Amino acid sequence: MDYEVKLDIFEGPLDLLLYLIKKNELDIYDIPIALVTRQYLEYIELLKSLNLDLAGEYLVLAATLIHIKSKMLLPEPAETGEEEEDPRRELVQQLLEYQAFKNASQSLQSRHLLERDVFPRGGMTVVEGAPPAEPAWIEVSLYELVDAFRQVLAKLSPPERMEIDIDRTSLADRMHEILERLHGERSLTFAELLGERRERRLVVVNFLALLELVRQRLIRIFQAGPFGVIRIFLAVDDEHE
Amino acid sequence: MNETKAIIEALIFASETPLAEEKIAAILKEQGIERQDVRACIEELAATYRERQGGFILQEVAGGYQFRTRPELALWIGKLKTTRPAALTAAAMETLAIVAYRQPVVKAEVDRLRGVDTGRPLRTLLERKLVRILGRKDVPGKPMIYGTTKKFLEVFGLKDLSELPTLGELKDLMA
Numbered sequence: 394m395d396y397e398v399k400l401d402i403f404e405g406p407l408d409l410l411l412y413l414i415k416k417n418e419l420d421i422y423d424i425p426i427a428l429v430t431r432q433y434l435e436y437i438e439l440l441k442s443l444n445l446d447l448a449g450e451y452l453v454l455a456a457t458l459i460h461i462k463s464k465m466l467l468p469e470p471a472e473t474g475e476e477e478e479d480p481r482r483e484l485v486q487q488l489l490e491y492q493a494f495k496n497a498s499q500s501l502q503s504r505h506l507l508e509r510d511v512f513p514r515g516g517m518t519v520v521e522g523a524p525p526a527e528p529a530w531i532e533v534s535l536y537e538l539v540d541a542f543r544q545v546l547a548k549l550s551p552p553e554r555m556e557i558d559i560d561r562t563s564l565a566d567r568m569h570e571i572l573e574r575l576h577g578e579r580s581l582t583f584a585e586l587l588g589e590r591r592e593r594r595l596v597v598v599n600f601l602a603l604l605e606l607v608r609q610r611l612i613r614i615f616q617a618g619p620f621g622v623i624r625i626f627l628a629v630d631d632e633h634e
Numbered sequence: 635m636n637e638t639k640a641i642i643e644a645l646i647f648a649s650e651t652p653l654a655e656e657k658i659a660a661i662l663k664e665q666g667i668e669r670q671d672v673r674a675c676i677e678e679l680a681a682t683y684r685e686r687q688g689g690f691i692l693q694e695v696a697g698g699y700q701f702r703t704r705p706e707l708a709l710w711i712g713k714l715k716t717t718r719p720a721a722l723t724a725a726a727m728e729t730l731a732i733v734a735y736r737q738p739v740v741k742a743e744v745d746r747l748r749g750v751d752t753g754r755p756l757r758t759l760l761e762r763k764l765v766r767i768l769g770r771k772d773v774p775g776k777p778m779i780y781g782t783t784k785k786f787l788e789v790f791g792l793k794d795l796s797e798l799p800t801l802g803e804l805k806d807l808m809a
Contacts, residue, residue, distance in 0.1 A: 404725050405750030450750045487749065493801050494747060498724070498731035500799045507789045508718055511693075511702040512711055514647070534724075610720055 404535075406454035407491040409436060412536045414488075421488060424481055426465055430458040439543060443597060457484065537616060538583075541623050542600050545587045549596065562595070567602035572611060575627045583614075583623035638667055639675045652698030652788060696787035697794060722758070729755040730764055730786070734798060737781035738768050744780075756780070764789065 413432050414421055437455055440447055464480040505511045574581060587599050603625070606612045613628040641662065646653050659672045676699060680692040683701075693702045703711060722730065729752045732744045744752045759765035764786045770776040782795070792798065 404728065405748050407749035448750055454749065490747060491749060494728055494731050494735070497735060497799070497801055498727040501731055501734070501790055502727060505705040505791050507702075507791065509721070510705045510708045511791065512708075514690075514701055515650075 405448070406451045407488060408495070409433065409451070409536065410454065411488060411492060411495070412534075421485060424485070426458065426462045426481060430455075430462050433458055436539070439539065443601065538604075538614065538623065541583050542587070542596075545584065545596055546593070549593055562598060564598060564602055564605065567598050568606055568611075571599070571602055571606060571625075572627070575612065575625065580624050580626045583625065586625060636675075638662065638665075638671065639679055642672065642675050643679055646692065646699050646701060649698075649700075652696045652700040654698040657698075693791070694793050695791055696784050700788075719762070722762075723755065725752070726755040726758050730759055730782075733759070733765050733780050734782050734786065734795070735801060738779040739781070740771055740777040740779055742777060 410429070410433060413419075413429055413436075414424065417428070417432075419425065419429070434455060437447065437451055440451075461480045461484065507513065571586065574586075586603070587596050603612070603614075607614060610628055613626050614623060615626065616623045642658055645658055645661065655672060655676065658676070659667075659669045662672055676692075680694070680699075683691045688704075689707060690701050690703045693700055695702075725748075728748055729744055732747050733739055733756075736743060736747075741752060741756060744756070756765065760767070762785075763783055765780050766783045768779045768781045771779050786792075787794065
């Protein structure tokens with residue numbers, strides 16, 4: 394495929410690793426390294442197959458995980474009385490440190506933010522038009538989006554015989570189509586938008602179009618609680634930067 | 635309401651940014667009004683607005699005082715269709731948190747803590763004037779040193795940096 398999508402909504406390899414640890418309800422002080430490494434690599438593969446521009450740091454962490462895994466497979470030297478250091482120690486330390494700042498950023502977000510929760514006198518330009526409807530949903534994380542995408546892919550029938558005469562729809566076309574449908578129907582579920590396409594290539598292009606629309610802040614994606622239905626809305630009221 | 639309180643109220647009302655107590659005190663000094671009286675008047679004013687339960691309160695923020703709407707009313711203001719700054723991405727928020735807690739800090743340290751390059755989020759934060767360049771570190775390469783701005787305090791409703799919530803104990807983080 395001849396397109397590449399550059400996204401800066403990825404929060405980095407540590408964030409992906411933390412996500413996997415939480416999703417599997419693992420103990421951060423005793424990470425089953427084989428399981429986590431496998432899932433991490435699966436994720437990287439999927440992201441790569443989407444032609445997403447993956448930061449090199451993701452691969453560095455992948456290498457670190459494999460290195461730790463190989464170290465843990467080695468038998469411990471029995472003769473020395475000294476305790477051999479857990480090969481996971483450094484990574485755990487890094488994860489904890491990262492988590493501390495992630496929490497701090499969330500607690501900053503939960504404060505009464507200027508021009509979100511509290512407003513000073515003036516400073517707001519009132520625009521003509523109907524007020525936006527406020528959906529009572531939580532904004533979805535990228536990883537949940539990728540997970541949902543994986544589920545759609547899994548439901549597709551196995552690849553049929555290769556057809557060379559491929560549909561020439563461009564990413565831009567798909568983006569327009571999605572926006573048009575949203576104008577008509579106000580909101581769509583993730584499955585509605587992707588699942589109806591039975592062709593793998595179209596599902597992938599649709600997903601990329603979705604990511605690009607989010608990046609350009611033309612749409613907003615919400616989820617009804619953790620692991621709930623994912624719904625896509627137009628972001629008409631937020632497009633102003 | 636006594637005259638001093640009225641003057642202070644007017645000064646804060648007319649000021650576009652949070653108005654510092656020193657500035658108010660400097661203006662009122664000609665009237666022979668003492669610094670501690672200024673402070674007492676501001677406190678009385680703030681209490682008045684709090685008890686009134688009206689549309690706005692007097693808040694101490696970024697080293698000064700400013701009238702702000704009550705957070706409980708945010709939903710109503712949202713119904714006014716206005717142009718608002720877009721929310722920061724999670725990457726930008728994490729970067730901001732690291733700069734806030736670790737300042738003065740170089741980019742390499744922020745990169746290390748996030749495990750990924752922070753060039754773009756850092757640029758966004760500089761553009762939004764939440765972060766600024768404090769100078770250059772005197773080590774090879776002379777990397778730039780970053781810190782938060784006064785606008786950061788204003789946006790996040792902090793009196794000063796010491797009001798930042800403490801970083802949680804590392805061991806409690808996985809709860």
